[in-house]
Amino acid sequence: MNSIYSLVVSCFLYLACSNAKPNQTNGKITGRWLPVKTVMSCVEDGKKTFEKTDTNFTEMDLMVFKENGTLEDGGQRYEAYTIDLKTKELTLQEGNGDGITFKIRTMNPEELVIFREDEEIFKRTKRQMKLEIYFRRI
Structure with missing residues (x-):
């Protein structure tokens, strides 16, 4: 069980250490978005080792994307965004100034789905981590 917790912590540390790309421009994401679900999963050597889904979000987690690229984050982690x-x-x-870059899977007036995939070799084992975040506009 400790290895799973270590894996999750390692994944979040890795994601947090990514640098943002400076040449991105603002898009149609402006508005109020509430995360409704996150899914974190890990595959090692082709076998899924775990999947964790979280749906415990409240209005305190609201993210407000503004036209000027700033961000009001209820979780108080992020201050700006580029798209x-x-x-x-x-x-x-x-x-x-650090940033985490996600791929956009879905972006329409009601729903935003972003994800991030990372690969690494850990103790001679190929590990693929995936984080998906689902938002709905409010």
């Missing part, structure tokens, strides 16, 4: 509609990427930027 590239050509590559379908959304980068959420922290106050220290």
